[in-house]
Amino acid sequence: MSVRWLLGLLFVIHGLAFAQTKNALQAHLGGQADDGYLRAVQPREFRFPQDHGAHTGFQTEWWYVTGNLDGEDGRRFGFQWTLFRIALRPDAPESSSAWRVSHIWMGHFALSDGASGRHLSFERFSREALGLTGVEGEPPRVWLENWSMNFAAEPWRLQAETPEIGLDLNLSPLGGVVLQGDRGLSQKSSAPGNASYYYSVPRLQASGRIRLNGKELAVSGLAWLDREWSTSALGPDQQGWDWFSLQLDDGSDLMYYRLRRAGGSTDPHSAGTLRTAEGEVVHLGSTDVELRPSDSWTSPEGTVYPVAWQMSIPSRSLELTIKPLIPDQEMRLRVRYWEGAVDVSGSRQGRGYLELAGYASGS
């Protein structure tokens, strides 16, 4: 899913680099992307659990889990947990210092509390040195300090702790892996190699606990895993994206991202998939899906996010109304975007996650 791939690059340029100019972005995109990294040019064979681990030849990669949870007391929660691996160089540096690394990692972690209307978001960075962060083992475990995802055995285990909130979930895959795009090759623009390898595990049975306000709470619900790695760039005319991951009550799972061009039009490379309860995977193109924003939320800084939508997929007779669990689910981090739990109603009921990127200035 292109969202995090873009985020990853943006992070290198903005989040860390702190440079505020688009020129730097362009220079970066024009220059480094070619220098010795692998690129996603043709479909590949996916193997699991190995492919849950890192693909270090590519410039960026992420492990991305979102989900909707119900507390034992009936409260609603949404969570997002993401680790980004970002290569600083394609080769392994020679150095006497362990701090001279080829990779740095970024983590985002957020919790939405439906009852209180609060959304808490956290980020952290680390270089892949001295065991602070990285991937290890087969099946792999991926971690950034005490934020970790362990694929060692089913159920997988997802953990994240901050002084304010904590999360500890067992995740059991229901249904299998969905390869996005062409057998997992997800083309982002017409330029060859401007693509990623992308798979999802759209339906994970989640159970465990969260910690909030110093209290532990048992929770259960559904989560979604997205995995993507690439060495490619955003086209200069692509401004942002709106990404939907929806788990519907008929047992089907829907993913769709709309790439937005400058001026707000939809890029033809926008795409998605619908996996039915029976396991059939239907690929969706930009012409298959019709999206209309129905409500917006304005951040304290004045950024307007379209947080509620009408989605139509006439070919599947789907007419969905998508509304946020709470309006303010903005990630107020170095890279600023909106990512939050949503409720689905209309021709199907369901829940899901929505990501809105490229709206905040400088994001």
Place this chain on the structure above:
Amino acid sequence: MNSLLGRAGARYLTRHPGLMLLSVLGIALGVAVSVGVDLANESARKALRLSVEALSGSATHQILAGTDGLDETVYVRIRREIGLREAAPKVEATVLYDDQALRVLGLDWLAEASFRDPQGEAVPVSASDLLNADDAVLLTPASARRLGLQSGDRFSVSQAGRVHQLRLVGLLTGAQADNPGLEGVLFTDIATAQERFGRAGRIDGIDLILPGGQRGTALAQAIAELLPAGAELLARDENYAALDRLTRAFRVNLTALGLLALLVGMFLIYNTMSFSVLQRRALMGSLRMLGATRGQLLRRVLLESLWLGAAGTALGLLLGLLLGKGMVSLVSRTVNDLYFMLSVRDFLITPRPFLVGTLLGLGTSLLASLPPALDAANTHPRAATRRATLEQRVHRLEPRLAILGIALLALAPFIVLSAERSLVAGLAGLFCGIFGVALTLPWLAGRLSMALSTLVSALPRAGIWALGLRGFARAGSRNGVVVTALAVAIAAGIGVGLMVQSFRASVDDWLVQSLRADIYVAVAGPDSRMPPLDDELVRRLFALPGLRTQSAVRTLNLSTPSGDLLVKSMDLPREGFAGFGLDTDLADKIWPRFERGEAVLISEPLAYRQGWKAGDRLTLLSPGGPRQYPIAAVYTDYGSDRGVAILPYRAYLRDWGEAGFTGVGLYFDKSVNLERALAQVRRVAADFEGVRVRSTAELRAHSLEVFDRTFTITRVMQYQLLLVACVGVVTALLALELERVKELAVLRATGFTRVQVMGLISTQTGFLGLIAGLMALPLGLAIAWTLIHVINRRAFGWLLELQVQAEPLLHALGLAMAAALIAGVYPAWRMARVAPAAALREE
């Protein structure tokens, strides 16, 4: 009546502008010196605080590694096991750029966000640029300007003899850009710092943000348990306080010198005020007859001196500001040399010195004018016109003051001993003693000049000399005060001079005695944090032809239950052991135990500070647990005022299991040409980086150079003190001129030439200087003794021997006379120009 008194006073002062100006100048200089030194001190102190704060960002706590650094995995464990994210490692180094020392701070920029860069705005370059390049550094805009560097410039710095090419990739922006505490700090990535400065695997500290309350305490506890021996967790203020304590002795000593200048200034004020009262006795008598009360006269004189004091203080504060600006670099340099590398070099003005200076200036003015004010108030209308009464009164007063002085002098030792180790008590006692002596000096000066004049006038053909001396003796009360001021200034000079000289001689003796080898090869840089010398280098050095024997040392920072300790682990030949300067019998007895690794030596400052003595046991925390070593002896060592312990290398090898040396000493056969040997050693060392080769003579010269640099500020203070005294002499002589106009006019009228009059006056001033010098000698010796045995001991723990040589004493005597003579030139010239007729007519 008040306005009449006021006008009378003002009139007097405006009629004698020179005198008024000089007394204002006297106060001003006294205030200036003490304010200046205080400002310089406070500035250095504030710089210290700013440096500590700026370097630690918004950290609440810091883990400080010993000089050897800290294993970087400690940091990882804090993050991973304790889960504290507000932790950031740093690697520090000092490099030279164009002879300027810069502090290098190697940071993990990804961990720094919470400390320096919450907005993500500080670093204007891309992360990959900073993290990928092994030469990228950042500076604040102010630093870059000062160093003449621009973004993109390549430049080279050197550290430990190695040259490093660096590239200024950008200037810090945002809040960090204007932080004066980051002046002269080269920011770079932690990887770059580790690679460049040989610190792979080590970090020098960890910045932490700990929450308050119980959680913070628990975290601190958990972290402290992770720390290896040698590292400590300190709250930021504790860190600053520790550094502040370190530099305190040095600052207190400077402040004391400043106060001494004020004391001298106080005598000047007294002199001026009493003279002005004396001059106006007739006027005061008349005013009393007109109905002015004693209280009114008392208040009037005090008010006058308050005005003078205020003018002098104001001028003094201004001069002090300039002086402080000049001195701060000297103070900072000493702090840099001895204690802590300040990143702040600016002159930071704090209000306190001005406040203290104002109080001191006004207070001393009032205090010093109290005796003459009382004198004026007590003027009996009828007696007022008779000068003899005053002289008598002064003569009666002098013995009383002398008795008071002797009492103070007797009190001084008790003050010194009241707190056995307190530096402040030592200085207070010293001041009490000096003040006591100063009070007896006018009386003593009177007796001395009387005796001398009797002596001289008894000589045949004494002529003009006798005339001059008799005149001097007659002016007793006035001269007494001037002589006192000059004597105190000279004595302080003698005392400080002798102390520095004794100190230097002791250091030199120690260097000669302890530098036993012919050539020393050592790791360049602050040695205990550098990796040891290359084994190959050591092997090749030890295989040099003509080498008789060798010594080796590893400088370490080891932990004791009571904190860090500088330890030198030494592998010595028997003749090298003699370098500790122990008594021969004792050395013979200890040597076998030392050689077997069974005993340690400790330096004198360490023994003094810790109260340890031979026979006690020193506990060191070795990797295998605490180890106790018997202390075999205490030896002399001026290398560190914090103290050093000497651990036999064998014991270190046994209990720490680490090999390697940070320095070796080479002893050559007598037949070997040392010049050639030195060249040979240099050739061998040239194959290795970061190695410094020095002959014994070079090492000694370098050590003394550092010593001299440290005491530059002391010398500067000494001269300032003398300057204050000189102004005093000029003031006093100009005052004398007023009194003696008529007398000199008579002399001129009776045929004295101008040259003769000048000779007469010069005789008197020279004599004044001579007496001041003579009295300064014993006082100076006493001050030197106290400085060495009380002040230095308490401040630094060093035991010095007072070494008295004739030369500095004669120098002081000459200085006193020269000062008096030079100060007398202008008054003499003026007096000689008096037209006899006019002067007599005025009467």
